[in-house]
Amino acid sequence: MGSTQQVVKTILGMVGTMGLGIALWVGMTPNEEQMKLRAKELPRSSPQQQAEQRQLNAAVMAVLKEAAETNENVARRPWPWKK
Secondary structure (H helix, E strand, C coil): CHHHHHHHHHHHHHHHHHHHHHHHHHHHCCCHHHHHHHHHCCHHHCHHHHHHHHHHHHHHHHHHHHHHHCCCCHHHCCCCCCC
């Protein structure tokens, strides 16, 4: 009888601990409004930074396109590249 009670107490303790963990997880998860507010505060959310990132992406794509069109090992070219 004593071992059965110990098993039941152990199972209830485990279930209680897991329930507490899930409750804390759900309670700390931000809602939709909080997530949108945090997204607005991200460093790359300003139009100026987005324009700079687009320019950088365009430059990288131009370099990749040039590298794809040549048989030369572009990794060995001195920087800055000149055509």
